[in-house]
Amino acid sequence: MTTKLGSMFLTVLLASVFAARADAPTTLKGAFQGSFVVGAAVNAAQFTGKDTRGAGIVKEQFNTITPENVLKWEHVHPQLDTYTFDLADQYVAFGEQNHMFIVGHNLVWHNQVPDWVFRDDHGNLLTRDLLLKRMQDHIRTVVGRYKGRIKSWDVVNEALNEDGTLRQSLWLKIIGEDYIAKAFQYAHEADPQAELTYNDYSVENEPKRKGTIALVKNLQAQGIPITSVGVQSHISLTWPSIDQEEATISAFAKLGVKVAISELDIDVLPRAAMQGTADVKTNIKLDPKLNPYADGLPDSVQQALAKRYAELFAVYLKHRDVVTRVTFWGVTDGDSWLNNWPVRGRSSYPLLFDRAGQPKPAFQAVLQTAVPH
Ligand code: G3I
Numbered sequence: 001m002t003t004k005l006g007s008m009f010l011t012v013l014l015a016s017v018f019a020a021r022a023d024a025p026t027t028l029k030g031a032f033q034g035s036f037v038v039g040a041a042v043n044a045a046q047f048t049g050k051d052t053r054g055a056g057i058v059k060e061q062f063n064t065i066t067p068e069n070v071l072k073w074e075h076v077h078p079q080l081d082t083y084t085f086d087l088a089d090q091y092v093a094f095g096e097q098n099h100m101f102i103v104g105h106n107l108v109w110h111n112q113v114p115d116w117v118f119r120d121d122h123g124n125l126l127t128r129d130l131l132l133k134r135m136q137d138h139i140r141t142v143v144g145r146y147k148g149r150i151k152s153w154d155v156v157n158e159a160l161n162e163d164g165t166l167r168q169s170l171w172l173k174i175i176g177e178d179y180i181a182k183a184f185q186y187a188h189e190a191d192p193q194a195e196l197t198y199n200d201y202s203v204e205n206e207p208k209r210k211g212t213i214a215l216v217k218n219l220q221a222q223g224i225p226i227t228s229v230g231v232q233s234h235i236s237l238t239w240p241s242i243d244q245e246e247a248t249i250s251a252f253a254k255l256g257v258k259v260a261i262s263e264l265d266i267d268v269l270p271r272a273a274m275q276g277t278a279d280v281k282t283n284i285k286l287d288p289k290l291n292p293y294a295d296g297l298p299d300s301v302q303q304a305l306a307k308r309y310a311e312l313f314a315v316y317l318k319h320r321d322v323v324t325r326v327t328f329w330g331v332t333d334g335d336s337w338l339n340n341w342p343v344r345g346r347s348s349y350p351l352l353f354d355r356a357g358q359p360k361p362a363f364q365a366v367l368q369t370a371v372p373h
Pocket of ligand 1 (some may be wrong): 111
């Protein structure tokens with residue numbers, strides 16, 4: 001009898017231990033279910049399955065994806081009368097097969113847009129009306145093709161300078177300030193159900209944050225639909241402060257828009273460019289001093305990265321009523337654009353999975369933030 005009771009006790013004890021273990025989240029998408037979707041920017045090797053390890057991590061861990069490059073203008077619309085949807089179609093199919101929230105990135109940007117877009121047959125800049133027509137055709141064709149399938153579009157990308165004024169892009173110079181409103185309007189017409197985002201980096205800094213707020217208010221005053229601000233979050237171990245991060249999310253929430261943490265990575269390498277910038281045109285010469293972890297990341301930095309990620313996710317969770325999505329800009333450290341920017345050929349460690357595809361301490365730290373304490 002005693003033995004029987006003893007073994008029952010043991011069974012109950014073991015069952016509860018295993019139940020607790022089974023409850024502990026092991027995936028990012030599972031950990032934050034009910035709060036926000038978690039995703040990654042994916043490259044062609046991943047979504048075509050050529051990179052089996054990368055594809056495996058994406059399928060297991062994430063429930064939203066963003067195309068790192070294949071939906072940008074130069075890829076999808078390289079010439080006036082040529083659209084190349086092959087890779088973009090495969091990207092969307094991958095997302096659907098894996099039941100993911102599919103993001104489109106991006107429609108109107110000053111980078112990765114061919115020069116012909118702005119010029120006539122003689123090489124002269126187009127008139128406002130002709131450029132608007134070209135923009136509308138592009139948006140109608142690309143958004144229209146994936147209507148109802150791509151759920152959220154980065155409509156306008158990086159339209160602001162660091163001081164919050166509008167960037168002097170050819171979009172602005174030729175069309176005027178309302179190019180932003182027009183882009184949103186065309187995207188809405190092409191897919192009225194799609195979420196529409198204004199996406200930018202270093203909006204945590206007050207001048208640019210103010211510029212973003214003005215931009216959103218301006219659209220809202222005209223009745224132009226805007227769903228969210230994409231806070232890209234190409235950040236470092238020290239910038240922005242947690243207070244700055246909270247203030248940024250709260251400021252956008254006050255406008256009645258949602259916040260997508262749209263391109264998250266944390267640079268642990270020495271600062272080589274202006275803090276907070278993600279201007280892809282920056283290119284600095286490689287110097288060993290700028291590449292201190294070529295042979296691996298010291299444990300102290302690994303721990304600092306984990307702590308930083310945990311602090312950030314605690315903020316995202318606190319604001320889960322407005323934060324709808326957290327997307328990492330890449331899957332493993334080896335894939336990150338930060339290996340080649342702003343200095344080519346560095347070893348960067350900004351993500352949750354290492355070069356071998358193994359979860360880093362930061363991965364566990366992020367999962368832990370989802371566990372009620
Ligand atoms: O595809 C060519 C390849 O054929 C060639 O051999 C190789 C040589 O350098 O270049 C390859 O193209 C590169 C492309 O990434 C694909 O890897 C381009 O040079 C490179 O400029 C391009 O960089 C992308 C960058 O946007 C360009 O604007 C990054 O992958 C991408 O991560 C980055 O993403 C941006 C977001 O769209 C907007 N916010 C900032 C973010 C980081 O810069």
